[in-house]
Amino acid sequence: MSIALVFGGIPCDAAENSRTFSFYFENDLFADTDQSYTNGIKLSWISPDLTGYAESGRLPGWSLPLIGRLPFINEPGLQRNVVISIGQNMYTPGDLEAEDLIEDDRPYAGWTYFGIGLHSKNERRLDSMEIQIGMVGPASFAEQTQKWVHEWRGDQCPNGWDNQIKDEPGLAVIYERKWRFLYARDIGKLGFDVIPHLGGALGNVYTYANAGMEARLGWNITRDFGTSLIRPAGDSNAPLSAQDPRVKSDHGFGLYVFGMVAGRAMLHNIFLDGNTFTDSHSVDKKRFVADIGAGVGLIIQRFKLCYTHVLRTKAFEGQEDDQVFGSITLSFTY
Template identity: 25%
Template sequence: MERGQFIILLWVAMVTGTAYGQQQNTYRHLFRAYEDNDLFNVVGGVTDRGYTNGTRADFFYINNKPARFFLHRIMPKAGDSSVNTYGFSIMQVMITPKNILKRIPDKNDFPYSGALFATHSLHATNAIKRYSWQSELLLGAMGPPSLARQTQVSMHRLVGYIKPNGWDYQLKTDLLLNISVAGEKELAHVNKALELIGGAQVFTGTALNGLSAWGTLRFGKMEPYFNGYMSRFSTPKGRGSRQQLYFTIRPSAEYTLSNALIGGGIFNRRNRVIPKTDDPNNDEPEMVRERVVARCDYGVVASSGRVGLSYTLTYMTPAVKGTGVQETSNISFFLAW
């Protein structure tokens, strides 16, 4: 064998071995258990109004093979260097008014509302050009089939909290079918210690219609944001230190044309839920939904190897006029393999 051929073969073997080693040192699956609840608020206390609870379980996996499923073909990718993380999720959410003792809820407050749905998503990130696309398809139902009433009543009974009495007047059964697409791009970074990211999203369907924009500041000890979705919450072997501890601040603004969980679904929107009163002195106004909502999320993420944990506290301006600023929290657990 000539010397030149030997060198070429040796180089090919080294590249192949390196690529294999990198593949072996990359987690390809991630499970997330996710809970939104104002019970976890470190400030502000338990409010139990508006968006009061969200429980979610996700399974994510990396697949960079050519897409065969037609949905995967139309989901946007992040170029030739795209790391494609697909996900399947199931989630239950519930909304309640401020006063849950009343049997007939106030007409100018949040309604009793629940939803149960599944999603299929794609996080496509490009570590070289530092941008990403995120797309999600949602399918489910709102109203009694969501089992939100049974869940909240059972949990309040379990923890000895007051019983919510107005679920007889929850928003009616309707179809939830939505699609959303979001893009993010790095605006600035300082080594691996600080990142500034901008993003925007559009969503449409029978559940939500509107758009949002945000900025994200991350700082601390962390993997680069656009190395892939899983790398934000786990670090495999072969990458030196496997611990991450970083903080996030994310101010955002959202403009919503319609929200089925507040205003009712497309098929049953006109069906009156709260009965009229016979009291002539009762001139309680109807609910007025705010189309523009501002929010800010403050979070901390800690991970070691394949295990991660995050806590996020959210402040949000009223989604219904006169209901006041809402505070809620999220705790998420991550396990990669």
């Protein structure tokens, strides 16, 4: 197998040479609540296209045989990007004032993680493979984060973190495929596209199969794979081609609305099932959880700002209501 076969295939342009940095923030304060999935924050960076890096000597020699064995990597005509991310999620019961264990509500839990992934994509399809490693439990520092934010805002101090699930190293291996259909080919016009996805995750943090779809309608829609919530293999903000308004200096504005629906069939969720190797607080999870959301995206020059309002169905038995939260994503392409 030749290195040219692994990395060759497409010419460089402004999109392929660009890098994209994204900041994600999710919180239920947008629904005036403070419970369940109560906060998520994530930073991610998507590299420029790595086509030709093998021949340029920019990739270490030991990595080339490994990269060559990865699925989809040898298909000609694809862009290839590395994705690096770091984030923290936190989960709490509804009553933050109580110090004792609330047995029929979800456990206090935090997840702080580092992720590295590989994208293989063209105008129609994106394959994402990602590995996340991190810590669940006190070593995630979710308790300190929430208490600091609540003290700064003058809110009720969360008193039940002594009951959180225990320390456990976390590992998840994720794969997801996205497609793009019905998209406008010319910039400077009203456009519409549909982006379905299908994938799954395996690990001691979560194991699931997932599927969903996003539809976008507006002016100068970005040439990417949509706006994702904070989730594994969800980084899809990088421009695909020179037709993306973020890499065209004379068309640096866009505005669109979108709707999304996604579902997960959960086999394992440490934030509800409790620790894998030791006893901890747990509740009976629901096997299927769905997200329904709607939002708006704004593109100004190299910036993309999106807000999504999300309804998430009940995640465990005894949960009184579906959850509502807001998600903000700010991306910068350079």
